Amino acid sequence: MTAGxxxxxxxxxRADFPIFLQEIHGRPLAYLDSANSSQKPRQVLDAxxxxxxxxxxxxxxxxxxxxxxxxxxxxxxxxxxxALLNAPDAREVIFVRNATEALNLVAxxxxxxxxxxxxxVVVTQLEHHSNFVPWQYIAKRNGAExxxxxxxxxxxxxxxxLDEIVRDCNVKxxxxxxxxxxxxxxxDLGPLVRWAHELGAIFVCDxxxxxxxxxxxxxxLDCDFLAISGHKMCGPSGIGALWGRGDLLRAMEPFLLGGHxxxxxxxxxxxxxxxxxxxxxxxxxxxxxxxxxxxxxYLEAAGLDAIEAYEHELAAxxxxxxxxxxxxxxxxxxxxxxxxxxxxxxxGIHPHDVAQILDRQGVAIRAGHHCCQPLMHxxxxxxxxxxxxxxxxxxxxxxxxxxxxxxxxxxxx
Amino acid sequence: xxEFEQMYREVIxxxxxxxxxxxxxxxxxxxxxGQNPLCGDEVSIYVAFAEDGETIDExxxxxxxxxxxxxxxxxxxxxxxxxTASDVATLDKDELLxxxxxxxxxxxxxxxxxxxxxxxxxxxxxxxxxxxxGLAGFxxxxxx
Numbered sequence: 001m002t003a004g005x006x007x008x009x010x011x012x013x014r015a016d017f018p019i020f021l022q023e024i025h026g027r028p029l030a031y032l033d034s035a036n037s038s039q040k041p042r043q044v045l046d047a048x049x050x051x052x053x054x055x056x057x058x059x060x061x062x063x064x065x066x067x068x069x070x071x072x073x074x075x076x077x078x079x080x081x082x083a084l085l086n087a088p089d090a091r092e093v094i095f096v097r098n099a100t101e102a103l104n105l106v107a108x109x110x111x112x113x114x115x116x117x118x119x120x121v122v123v124t125q126l127e128h129h130s131n132f133v134p135w136q137y138i139a140k141r142n143g144a145e146x147x148x149x150x151x152x153x154x155x156x157x158x159x160x161x162l163d164e165i166v167r168d169c170n171v172k173x174x175x176x177x178x179x180x181x182x183x184x185x186x187x188d189l190g191p192l193v194r195w196a197h198e199l200g201a202i203f204v205c206d207x208x209x210x211x212x213x214x215x216x217x218x219x220x221l222d223c224d225f226l227a228i229s230g231h232k233m234c235g236p237s238g239i240g241a242l243w244g245r246g247d248l249l250r251a252m253e254p255f256l257l258g259g260h261x262x263x264x265x266x267x268x269x270x271x272x273x274x275x276x277x278x279x280x281x282x283x284x285x286x287x288x289x290x291x292x293x294x295x296x297x298y299l300e301a302a303g304l305d306a307i308e309a310y311e312h313e314l315a316a317x318x319x320x321x322x323x324x325x326x327x328x329x330x331x332x333x334x335x336x337x338x339x340x341x342x343x344x345x346x347x348g349i350h351p352h353d354v355a356q357i358l359d360r361q362g363v364a365i366r367a368g369h370h371c372c373q374p375l376m377h378x379x380x381x382x383x384x385x386x387x388x389x390x391x392x393x394x395x396x397x398x399x400x401x402x403x404x405x406x407x408x409x410x411x412x413x
Numbered sequence: 414x415x416e417f418e419q420m421y422r423e424v425i426x427x428x429x430x431x432x433x434x435x436x437x438x439x440x441x442x443x444x445x446x447g448q449n450p451l452c453g454d455e456v457s458i459y460v461a462f463a464e465d466g467e468t469i470d471e472x473x474x475x476x477x478x479x480x481x482x483x484x485x486x487x488x489x490x491x492x493x494x495x496x497t498a499s500d501v502a503t504l505d506k507d508e509l510l511x512x513x514x515x516x517x518x519x520x521x522x523x524x525x526x527x528x529x530x531x532x533x534x535x536x537x538x539x540x541x542x543x544x545x546x547g548l549a550g551f552x553x554x555x556x557x
Contacts, residue, residue, distance in 0.1 A: 350478055
């Protein structure tokens with residue numbers, strides 16, 4: 001661990017989360033489903049309630065005091081997201097519903113107008129469907145190739161086919177995640193970004209699972225677009241952000257059309273507004289944005305480096321404890337290469353059954369394909385169990401999971 | 414262990430571990446594949462009719478999934494044996510749920526009826542009858 005690094009006090013942070021005040025089925029709640037969606041601290045809930053009670057109005061088009069406060073709240077949140085991502089300019093931060101919408105925006109507005117026959121979009125087998133299906137769809141619709149880099153037997157992306165791709169296609173888009181939602185793998189994106197840029201392609205980064213758990217810097221990554229979801233990072237649902245390079249965003253066609261995104265509307269012709277408004281048609285999720293801003297403050301106060309270090313500790317502890325359970329298969333890389341995500345299967349017992357019996361013991365995990373069917377196909381399973389951790393996760397929750405798995409085995413013995 | 418016995422009755426675990434009618438019919442008169450996209454459960458159903466072309470003579474299924482989906486499909490193969498295709502194509506799901514006999518959350522209900530829904534699709538396809546509302550979309554939906 002880095003010298004002088006702030007140590008995360010998960011027990012103190014956990015007290016900020018009202019959800020943990022209850023018991024589930026008479027047991028303490030072990031919430032190990034944060035990669036699915038995180039819980040919300042009092043600070044975020046209070047910021048949203050206070051905003052509704054004191055400052056709410058529509059933004060950008062009211063001359064009254066509340067309109068000014070609301071606009072300041074929304075734009076203040078934009079600046080917080082800019083700072084979080086180390087983006088050069090807040091106007092490059094587009095508020096959307098979630099990372100899925102952000103990636104659809106890029107696929108439709110950039111891909112829809114720049115892809116054609118002979119061109120290719122390259123993704124990996126580790127993508128969430130949100131960074132897979134939009135590209136597959138747009139590529140097919142435009143007659144372009146949709147190519148997937150497969151995983152090797154260690155679960156790492158196999159880059160050996162890159163030269164072949166370049167021989168056959170004009171690569172226009174490379175899209176992949178920074179952290180895998182299924183395996184927790186933290187990708188080393190540097191070589192792939194350089195490869196994309198050498199080919200003149202854009203690099204689209206799905207950071208939905210990275211931004212909650214580690215420092216994400218769009219300039220250090222040197223990506224062209226980056227997508228995040230608020231609900232996975234202590235913020236409310238219904239708000240996410242797309243960051244894009246200003247020159248690309250300015251050259252792009254809008255995605256959604258209607259109110260607020262225009263410069264002027266005439267019967268003959270409509271002109272688009274400036275960034276970010278061009279991509280924010282209709283009334284924004286104003287209070288959700290304020291909540292996201294409060295969540296960013298909360299994460300910065302806890303320290304993103306401290307969160308990442310703590311999750312590595314939890315992952316190492318979980319891999320060790322889970323490894324003791326007979327009949328378990330663990331997927332994914334070693335603890336130091338993964339965020340707080342552990343996917344596993346119990347021999348002969350479907351994840352749905354595992355998750356249901358765990359739920360009765362107060363343990364919440366995800367069971368399913370995690371919106372990663374291409375990966376499940378590679379693993380040769382229909383589904384996995386996934387336990388995922390966050391800054392409020394305690395080691396005893398992992399103990400409760402392990403104890404629960406022994407009960408699962410007894411029921412199915 | 415009482416609360417878990419209620420969730421997974423012995424009969425469910427027995428059908429899961431020793432599924433009846435597990436396998437493939439090479440020359441099936443009716444067949445269909447079903448998936449539960451929420452959890453990745455998969456079931457393929459194969460039906461052979463008796464000489465009258467209407468009575469269900471044999472049902473087999475293959476697939477993988479949770480105990481509820483696989484046990485319910487196993488129970489289903491026993492339930493529909495000897496009944497007519499038109500009877501089974503309109504079978505009330507409550508008949509199967511009564512047989513399963515455990516409380517099911519909405520998510521698990523989808524697991525429980527996967528086999529039945531797939532069987533109904535197979536029978537409607539074989540008979541050329543239109544799929545009722547609610548089964549549309551099950552029939553090998555291709556977007557592109």
